[in-house]
Amino acid sequence: MATKPQKPVLAEGLDQDEKYRAPALDKGLDILEILANQSGGMTRTEIVREMGLSPSQIFRMLERLVARGYVARSEGGDRYSLSMKMFLLANRYPPYRRLVASAQPLMDDFARQTDQSCHLVIPEFGTGLIVAQASPTSHWEFRARVGSQLELFTTGSGITLIAFQAPERLDETLKQWGVASPKLLQGATGDEIDAVRRQGYRIGASGQLVGVTDISAPILGPHGDATSVVTCAFIEHVDDKRAQKLDEALARLLTLTEALSLH
Incomplete structure (x- = not known):
């Protein structure tokens, strides 16, 4: 048988x-x-x-x-x-919705602890797109509107996004983001980009508002490139003893972005 x-x-x-x-x-x-x-x-x-x-x-x-x-x-x-199909599939909104879902509670905690606002920025169509925002409990704040677009080469968020891309692939990455002439634009801020990369974050006066200091830190992907940036538009509160100093806000912001990074 x-x-x-x-x-x-x-x-x-x-x-x-x-x-x-x-x-x-x-x-x-x-x-x-x-x-x-x-x-x-x-x-x-x-x-x-x-x-x-x-x-x-x-x-x-x-x-x-x-x-x-x-x-x-x-x-x-x-x-x-x-x-470009792989790039377009990878950057559809569902992944960013997951990013926002993970980042929002941490951003809310940051805003409560520092008495400062912060916003989350991703690259989109040649600009930086604000996809999430957190506000402090005090009555004074700088609010970045969700859905607003930021210039990549003139804002703290944009410069930080660019700074934490692999240098050998930067032109290709910028083209994928929709920047038409990456070499031309890159030349204007090349030194600052290098300095931000070495430092690990960016602190500088806002190019849009007087009296605001932008603190920007990258959220890194598995290969060390920035997938997004969290920026705190730091305002000095003269009459609010609860508000933390800039260096304390920086430390908390770096802790936030480290928790969201995948490297």
Whole structure:
């Protein structure tokens, strides 16, 4: 009598990654990750060499990624690079709603503890977009309206966003954000950007309001680039003994952004 085939048993210690392998999906993800590190694109031969596989193993996967719009082929057809589709998917509003949901309670605590307001800024269409704001309990405050757009190269939030991007990818990042001429704009504030990066935050007089000092600190992603910035528009309260000093507000702001960073 024929015996019923036995189901394969996982070897002891085999982790879940091996248990649920999907080789075709793995190849596709490998291609995307390889291209993400190559700003100038790669030929099919270079991709094959990088992956250590035969051309036939990646040809169909590469063509499907092109057909679905995740990978773009150059006009001559010999080079492949990531399209904007990955960037657009990554920057749709749901991820930022999750960021706001995590940041808002911490920002509210900051506002109560320091008696200062603060706002959360992300890059959007060549500007900085305010997506969350927290107010102190006192009757004096500077309020940044949620939904307002800020200049990237003339505000504390924008300069801090730019300062904490990988220098070798800065022009490419600015183009993805919608900045038409990144090199032209970058030249005006290059020294300040370098100084902010070295310091780890930015403190400076507001370029928009007299008597306001902007304190801006980055929220970092897993690779060390700033995904967003929290800025405190610091106002000195002469008659309010509860209001904290600038250095105390800075310390609390850095603690806030560190708690939200993924590095």
